[in-house]
Amino acid sequence: QPRLVESGGGSVQAGGSMKLSCKSPGFIFKTCGIEWYRQDAGKEREWVSTISTDSTKTYAESVKGRFTIFKDGTGDTVYLEMTNLKPEDTGMYRCKTVGGGCTLCRSGDCYRALNSWGQGTRVTVTT
Numbered sequence: 001q002p003r004l005v006e007s008g009g010g011s012v013q014a015g016g017s018m019k020l021s022c023k024s025p026g027f028i029f030k031t032c033g034i035e036w037y038r039q040d041a042g043k044e045r046e047w048v049s050t051i052s053t054d055s056t057k058t059y060a061e062s063v064k065g066r067f068t069i070f071k072d073g074t075g076d077t078v079y080l081e082m083t084n085l086k087p088e089d090t091g092m093y094r095c096k097t098v099g100g101g102c103t104l105c106r107s108g109d110c111y112r113a114l115n116s117w118g119q120g121t122r123v124t125v126t127t
Contacts, residue, residue, distance in 0.1 A: 002027045002104040009121030016085050022095030023077040024104050032102035034078040038091035053099050085125045094120040
């Protein structure tokens, strides 16, 4: 069964940049949108950004103009590029598949993957 894996987190000073990735190792996204969420200790989970199956991109107001979501040309990775990071961007970032037809495929084997979550990657922005 495929799983989502996020990577690219770490610690950065305010004003810095970071690029997160979301992929299912060995699998390709088929007809999947991807959403990014974040959650910090003691706070509710917050939606950050979505790239839909037709590549429409939407962003939370708090990150608009600073974050960019995009797909890798091979179809196996979705990135969240974050610039001008602020301490309030700190949190665990997780990706999730969306779209009723979302499947993950490898060598002809495909698995339904609607609402699949990764374990997350931690982003810490320091002052």
